[in-house]
Amino acid sequence: MAAKRPCGAMFPRSDHIREIENVGMGMATGRDEIVVQSWLRCLEQHQLDPAQNCEAFIVPDHKLREHRQQSEELINIARSGLEHLFQQVAGQNYVLLLSDRQGVTVEFLGDPLFDNNLRKAGLYMGSEWSEGRAGTCAVGACMETGEALTIHQTDHFDNTHTPLSCTAAPIYDMRGSLNAVLDISLLSSPILKASQNLALHLVNATARRIELANLMANTRHEWVLRFARSPEFLDVDPEAAISIDPNGRVIGMTHGGAKLLARASGLDWRRPETLLGQPLSLFFDTDIDSLPDLTRSRPTEERVLFARDGNALFAHAIEPNTRARRRMPARDQIPSPLRRLGGDEPSILALQAKAAKLARTRLPILIQGETGTGKEYLARALHDGSGLSGRFVAVNCAAIPEQLIESELFGHVPGAFTGASAKGRKGLIEQADGGTLFLDEIGDMPYTLQSRLLRVLAEQEVLPVGASEPRPVRVRIVSASHHSLPEAVREGRFREDLYYRLNTATITLPPLRERPDFDWLVERVLKRHASEGNNPALSKAAILALKAHAWPGNIRELDNVIAVATALCEKGHIDLADLPEHLSCEGETDADAQALRQLLVACDWNVSEAARRLGLDRSTVHRRMKRHGISQPH
Numbered sequence: 001m002a003a004k005r006p007c008g009a010m011f012p013r014s015d016h017i018r019e020i021e022n023v024g025m026g027m028a029t030g031r032d033e034i035v036v037q038s039w040l041r042c043l044e045q046h047q048l049d050p051a052q053n054c055e056a057f058i059v060p061d062h063k064l065r066e067h068r069q070q071s072e073e074l075i076n077i078a079r080s081g082l083e084h085l086f087q088q089v090a091g092q093n094y095v096l097l098l099s100d101r102q103g104v105t106v107e108f109l110g111d112p113l114f115d116n117n118l119r120k121a122g123l124y125m126g127s128e129w130s131e132g133r134a135g136t137c138a139v140g141a142c143m144e145t146g147e148a149l150t151i152h153q154t155d156h157f158d159n160t161h162t163p164l165s166c167t168a169a170p171i172y173d174m175r176g177s178l179n180a181v182l183d184i185s186l187l188s189s190p191i192l193k194a195s196q197n198l199a200l201h202l203v204n205a206t207a208r209r210i211e212l213a214n215l216m217a218n219t220r221h222e223w224v225l226r227f228a229r230s231p232e233f234l235d236v237d238p239e240a241a242i243s244i245d246p247n248g249r250v251i252g253m254t255h256g257g258a259k260l261l262a263r264a265s266g267l268d269w270r271r272p273e274t275l276l277g278q279p280l281s282l283f284f285d286t287d288i289d290s291l292p293d294l295t296r297s298r299p300t301e302e303r304v305l306f307a308r309d310g311n312a313l314f315a316h317a318i319e320p321n322t323r324a325r326r327r328m329p330a331r332d333q334i335p336s337p338l339r340r341l342g343g344d345e346p347s348i349l350a351l352q353a354k355a356a357k358l359a360r361t362r363l364p365i366l367i368q369g370e371t372g373t374g375k376e377y378l379a380r381a382l383h384d385g386s387g388l389s390g391r392f393v394a395v396n397c398a399a400i401p402e403q404l405i406e407s408e409l410f411g412h413v414p415g416a417f418t419g420a421s422a423k424g425r426k427g428l429i430e431q432a433d434g435g436t437l438f439l440d441e442i443g444d445m446p447y448t449l450q451s452r453l454l455r456v457l458a459e460q461e462v463l464p465v466g467a468s469e470p471r472p473v474r475v476r477i478v479s480a481s482h483h484s485l486p487e488a489v490r491e492g493r494f495r496e497d498l499y500y501r502l503n504t505a506t507i508t509l510p511p512l513r514e515r516p517d518f519d520w521l522v523e524r525v526l527k528r529h530a531s532e533g534n535n536p537a538l539s540k541a542a543i544l545a546l547k548a549h550a551w552p553g554n555i556r557e558l559d560n561v562i563a564v565a566t567a568l569c570e571k572g573h574i575d576l577a578d579l580p581e582h583l584s585c586e587g588e589t590d591a592d593a594q595a596l597r598q599l600l601v602a603c604d605w606n607v608s609e610a611a612r613r614l615g616l617d618r619s620t621v622h623r624r625m626k627r628h629g630i631s632q633p634h
């Protein structure tokens with residue numbers, strides 16, 4: 001969807017265009033250098049025309065989902081920082097945008113009162129603010145320069161954006177690459193650019209805290225060294241941090257950390273690869289063996305470190321978490337798509353570690369598990385964690401009519417059969433070339449096709465329908481079934497040789513009712529359905545009801561229940577009343593019914609009072625009464 005932005009420029013249009021054109025011809029202007037450089041990039045590199053108004057571009061929903069999924073870890077880490085920042089500027093009409101490294105807004109906090117205007121102005125979820133797309137703007141210029149900045153009103157290149165004032169700060173990942181941009185914007189602002197100085201300070205501070213939280217979340221087994229210029233802030237709000245491996249080499253840093261290392265060594269922070277892997281002693285007059293002297297066991301003002309450029313800093317060394325290391329031997333080797341499969345419980349970690357090892361191979365993998373346990377989700381994660389460059393193609397063998405499945409999978413040459421496409425068609429197997437083919441419900445694959453699939457696996461080639469020459473394909477096969485394949489083999493419905501080829505490596509997903517990381521999954525699904533302004537928590541009673549349920553539909557059922565509850569709940573609280581009836585009353589016994597009756601009698605059949613004493617809302621109590629056939633005697 002693309003919406004046209006309002007054209008209410010605060011500066012006469014022709015003057016604005018003329019000024020940009022003059023800059024393009026090398027004439028001086030009073031603007032900040034960062035604005036001038038961005039205008040020049042827009043003219044020369046992005047070939048934008050200042051006389052041509054752009055539309056706010058909002059990526060389609062499915063694309064937004066992809067962008068959000070890719071940034072899920074960042075969004076989760078950043079959320080509390082964003083909410084804190086939003087509270088700090090509450091009532092001042094600021095909007096907060098978190099953009100991913102393509103400039104797409106993946107998280108948004110704004111006043112719903114101005115929803116329509118914000119959407120029109122492109123200050124909204126899914127809007128793309130890269131410089132090539134939108135011209136000079138805070139997010140785009142921040143992405144290009146890697147620096148925090150304000151693009152105020154007529155600093156914008158595109159005339160349609162000139163009412164806006166936008167301030168952005170970069171968020172770097174631990175390896176020094178730009179990971180995201182945090183932007184704070186106003187639909188209308190005072191004329192003076194200096195009015196945004198405080199906003200600049202706030203976004204910078206929030207970006208720094210998000211980077212620090214990211215570094216801490218990803219550094220459990222290494223030393224972390226945090227820095228501040230004053231001892232008072234060292235333990236509570238450090239300015240920079242780095243992580244150090246057991247050999248004393250720098251392996252991660254916040255942006256402040258990168259700048260500090262660069263300053264100390266005379267290297268360039270824009271080339272993070274020159275900083276990473278270097279020994280600590282290149283930057284400071286210390287080494288890994290001396291780090292215990294900088295832990296909290298000593299008073300802050302005594303924890304002083306000298307950088308190689310002569311500057312003194314206060315430092316706080318945090319020891320590696322050895323307990324976590326023992327418990328999670330392979331966690332840091334698990335690619336992040338696979339880490340997102342579950343929590344930190346040993347059996348789930350073992351499952352992730354196994355998946356991580358298999359992801360790196362090209363072996364066929366068979367995934368088993370009840371319906372809705374996440375077999376396709378795991379297949380995708382295996383693909384994302386495999387480093388394969390081709391596509392992930394999913395096929396549900398039970399959903400394609402038997403007469404079509406052959407040409408769907410293998411493709412066909414022109415005119416291969418009545419109704420075949422005149423141009424011929426690439427089959428799904430070829431579409432997955434270089435990537436992963438996920439065959440869901442493989443047990444439903446027609447017997448005759450099973451031998452052809454075997455050939456694909458054995459020979460790495462595919463023979464389209466009607467073709468005489470096979471075509472080479474390199475495809476990784478992941479299959480899944482919630483039927484028992486050995487049983488299908490015994491009954492002669494599934495080829496034994498294919499079964500043995502497919503199940504060289506098997507991963508079995510536990511049903512939800514047996515998952516030790518149930519709480520983690522509930523939290524994750526809650527976050528998935530949270531949106532700006534609706535980020536609910538579960539009441540105790542609701543948690544108990546979720547735990548008591550048997551979840552025959554597994555994670556899919558949980559996902560649906562939470563989606564509905566999130567939509568129904570009020571005041572940021574999911575209570576029993578927001579859960580489906582069969583779930584909220586589950587596990588109640590006759591004794592519970594009797595207790596409820598006694599309570600109602602004690603409350604003189606005042607349902608509100610009974611609800612208050614139970615900590616439930618009235619509709620839940622009414623529902624329980626109905627279920628147990630309890631009513632006030634007349």
Ligand SMILES: Nc1ncnc2c1ncn2[C@@H]1O[C@H](COP(=O)(O)OP(=O)(O)OP(=O)(O)O)[C@@H](O)[C@H]1O
Nearest residue numbers: 341342370371372373374375376377482555556559
């Ligand atoms: N580890 C997970 N974390 C969060 N959500 C998950 C996880 N695993 C699965 N899901 C969600 O649960 C739902 C069902 O997952 P999926 O379709 O992968 O299950 P399945 O086992 O392939 O189901 P079926 O057997 O019916 O094909 C999806 O909405 C998916 O996003």
